[in-house]
Amino acid sequence: MNLDKVRKSLPIYRIRNRLLEEIQKNPTLILLGETGSGKTTQIPQYIHESRPKLKGLIACTQPRRVAAITVAQRVAQETNTELGKTVGYNVRFEDCTSAETKIKYMTDGMLLREAISDPLLSRYSVIILDEVHERTIHTDVLLGIVKSAQQKRQNSFKLKVILMSATMDVDEFSNYFNKAPVLYLEGRQFKVDVFHSVQEQTDYIFSAIATVFQIHKTVPPNEDILVFMTGQEEIDSTVKTISELNKSNSKLAPMLVLPLYAALPSGKQLKVFEKAPNGFRKVIISTNIAETSITIKGIKYVIDTGMIKGKLYTPQNNLEMLKVHKISKSQAWQRTGRAGRESSGICYRLYTESEFEKMSLNTIPEILRSNLLSVALQLIALGITDLVNFDFISKPSTEALNSALNDLELLGAVKKNFQNENIVEENVNKKRIISYNYELTDIGRKMAYFPLDPKLSRCILTADKLGCVEEVLKIVSILSVDNVFHAQTNTSNKRDQAEAVRQKFVSADGDHITLLNVYKAFLANKSSASEWCSENFLDLKNLKLAVEINKQLKEICNRNSIKLSSSTNDSVKIRMALISGFFMNAAEYQKENEYKTITSRQIVQIHPSSVLFNSKPACVLFNELVKTNKTYMRDVSVISSSWLLETNPCYFKSKLKNLADNLNTYDLNNRIR
Numbered sequence: 001m002n003l004d005k006v007r008k009s010l011p012i013y014r015i016r017n018r019l020l021e022e023i024q025k026n027p028t029l030i031l032l033g034e035t036g037s038g039k040t041t042q043i044p045q046y047i048h049e050s051r052p053k054l055k056g057l058i059a060c061t062q063p064r065r066v067a068a069i070t071v072a073q074r075v076a077q078e079t080n081t082e083l084g085k086t087v088g089y090n091v092r093f094e095d096c097t098s099a100e101t102k103i104k105y106m107t108d109g110m111l112l113r114e115a116i117s118d119p120l121l122s123r124y125s126v127i128i129l130d131e132v133h134e135r136t137i138h139t140d141v142l143l144g145i146v147k148s149a150q151q152k153r154q155n156s157f158k159l160k161v162i163l164m165s166a167t168m169d170v171d172e173f174s175n176y177f178n179k180a181p182v183l184y185l186e187g188r189q190f191k192v193d194v195f196h197s198v199q200e201q202t203d204y205i206f207s208a209i210a211t212v213f214q215i216h217k218t219v220p221p222n223e224d225i226l227v228f229m230t231g232q233e234e235i236d237s238t239v240k241t242i243s244e245l246n247k248s249n250s251k252l253a254p255m256l257v258l259p260l261y262a263a264l265p266s267g268k269q270l271k272v273f274e275k276a277p278n279g280f281r282k283v284i285i286s287t288n289i290a291e292t293s294i295t296i297k298g299i300k301y302v303i304d305t306g307m308i309k310g311k312l313y314t315p316q317n318n319l320e321m322l323k324v325h326k327i328s329k330s331q332a333w334q335r336t337g338r339a340g341r342e343s344s345g346i347c348y349r350l351y352t353e354s355e356f357e358k359m360s361l362n363t364i365p366e367i368l369r370s371n372l373l374s375v376a377l378q379l380i381a382l383g384i385t386d387l388v389n390f391d392f393i394s395k396p397s398t399e400a401l402n403s404a405l406n407d408l409e410l411l412g413a414v415k416k417n418f419q420n421e422n423i424v425e426e427n428v429n430k431k432r433i434i435s436y437n438y439e440l441t442d443i444g445r446k447m448a449y450f451p452l453d454p455k456l457s458r459c460i461l462t463a464d465k466l467g468c469v470e471e472v473l474k475i476v477s478i479l480s481v482d483n484v485f486h487a488q489t490n491t492s493n494k495r496d497q498a499e500a501v502r503q504k505f506v507s508a509d510g511d512h513i514t515l516l517n518v519y520k521a522f523l524a525n526k527s528s529a530s531e532w533c534s535e536n537f538l539d540l541k542n543l544k545l546a547v548e549i550n551k552q553l554k555e556i557c558n559r560n561s562i563k564l565s566s567s568t569n570d571s572v573k574i575r576m577a578l579i580s581g582f583f584m585n586a587a588e589y590q591k592e593n594e595y596k597t598i599t600s601r602q603i604v605q606i607h608p609s610s611v612l613f614n615s616k617p618a619c620v621l622f623n624e625l626v627k628t629n630k631t632y633m634r635d636v637s638v639i640s641s642s643w644l645l646e647t648n649p650c651y652f653k654s655k656l657k658n659l660a661d662n663l664n665t666y667d668l669n670n671r672i673r
């Protein structure tokens with residue numbers, strides 16, 4: 001079938017004219033239509049076909065870069081144009097658009113970044129926010145930005161807004177946009193049969209592997225399989241297990257088993273869209289990155305483990321954790337919808353029907369379960385000075401917002417100004433509420449240039465002062481990718497070998513300098529990178545990605561007059577720069593391997609993966625806390641408690657009563673500036 005015929009066979013084609021009328025009539029429209037009905041690929045085209053002379057661009061945002069890229073490729077094909085001309089895409093670190101571009105697929109994060117320099121989003125006539133049910137932080141914030149831009153553009157160049165999904169809570173979105181009308185699109189192009197497990201599964205990885213082989217043994221090899229799992233390590237090891245098991249049975253057809261997760265370089269991610277060699281079955285093991293929007297040709301079977309790794313945040317102790325937990329019903333339907341896109345399909349859910357019934361209907365918005373430091377900085381950079389009163393679709397708790405604002409102030413990124421004072425009556429008591437607005441400092445403005453956690457951006461700016469930007473950029477780059485030390489050292493023999501090899505990179509100063517040593521050694525051995533990495537049990541793809549990120553960060557430094565200074569062997573300077581961003585993450589040794597964090601007085605321990613696991617430095621700095629059976633510090637460096645005072649005397653003066661004796665003797669008066 002030619003592409004024109006395929007387009008006309010999609011369910012959405014039946015309502016094309018009605019849809020265009022509604023878009024014309026209403027400033028905002030909400031569209032609820034089944035997965036695969038044609039929303040993402042067709043609506044931007046319909047608008048462009050009906051109004052080719054439209055003044056501004058038609059943007060369609062996606063929560064993930066892989067979706068933005070592959071959908072743009074598909075639509076360029078359907079319009080028979082070269083990608084980057086009429087149809088383009090824009091994702092972090094990659095802009096494939098031109099002056100001719102009319103339809104632009106982009107990540108929600110990119111549109112948010114554009115809003116920093118243009119809060120009215122004046123390049124756009126139509127903004128389509130796709131997959132809004134995912135409720136990523138970026139989508140939630142964008143909803144507020146787009147709504148405000150639309151209100152401000154009432155009289156001049158009007159902005160149309162369309163919200164789309166297959167599985168959203170339409171009332172919530174409609175109410176937020178002043179009772180915007182909702183259009184329902186029924187029907188899907190191809191049927192997907194759903195099967196639930198009869199019994200509850202105790203080991204979803206085992207069940208997923210067993211299901212893959214049950215399918216593999218019984219159906220022709222040209223029917224591909226997509227499996228949903230939770231994270232990189234689990235996926236990498238499942239890919240390995242399935243490949244090895246299949247190879248060991250000569251009676252089975254060959255398999256091409258591929259991983260798919262966000263930390264994979266773009267080129268590797270796009271590999272899953274390529275056809276498998278003749279006679280091979282393609283099996284893709286993916287995180288929720290493949291859950292929405294995308295069409296992978298050949299996928300006939302979806303295996304849904306029902307699990308996801310997601311963020312969880314407690315503002316009381318500023319602890320953000322990644323935790324494996326059950327998906328929501330709306331995610332289950334999205335996963336199901338990845339089959340049945342070119343012909344009928346089957347979805348095997350590795351949970352019972354009653355477990356499905358117990359799942360929550362919608363996903364809890366990310367904004368309600370994240371540390372808001374980055375978002376707060378971005379919003380203030382957008383000129384939104386009163387965050388507590390910002391029109392969020394789901395308002396984060398005042399506690400979480402204040403905690404983020406407080407941290408930004410401590411980082412020197414924002415300045416607080418008195419706004420007004422209100423007296424509110426609560427029962428018989430009167431309560432004084434003082435509100436503030438916030439503006440960026442010079443440092444904060446520079447921090448907002450970097451697409452990084454503000455704490456990391458702060459380290460780069462201090463490194464600029466101390467003259468060690470090159471080293472800190474390398475550390476930041478390597479911290480921005482997943483583990484570079486190989487996790488796949490299954491046997492204890494291999495683990496011992498890996499441990500012995502790792503010793504040559506290890507610095508007694510801790511993980512950060514160790515990572516810097518790894519990065520430098522990788523660069524020195526670039527010509528034989530692949531062999532060198534396998535000899536040293538290092539992850540080639542993550543290191544390559546770190547080099548790529550380093551390149552991008554250097555470009556941002558160059559654009560913003562940050563000199564690429566270097567102090568090769570000055571580990572103290574480097575750790576001082578790290579303290580400037582992470583001084584809130586310091587801990588003191590107590591007893592029996594236990595530490596206490598200086599800020600929240602939590603009991604923590606050094607993570608077994610740290611090079612400092614067997615040492616007991618008196619004071620350490622860490623990047624993050626992870627909670628399993630205990631709370632562990634990850635990415636840990638040795639510091640001196642006096643450096644904390646030197647970096648941020650006012651903050652630590654108030655904590656002094658909690659600090660160890662050595663700090664009590666510290667001569668504060670000499671240091672406070």
Ligand SMILES: Nc1ncnc2c1ncn2[C@@H]1O[C@H](COP(=O)(O)OP(=O)(O)OP(=O)(O)O)[C@@H](O)[C@H]1O
Pocket residue numbers: 010033034035036037038039040041042070074165166189292293294295297337340341342
């Ligand atoms: N890259 C592709 N290759 C082949 N067919 C595709 C491709 N992209 C889309 N299609 C076809 O177009 C149909 C509609 O896709 P589209 O992404 O527009 O649907 P949708 O309604 O937005 O679904 P979802 O909510 O799942 O993203 C798919 O079911 C598939 O048949």
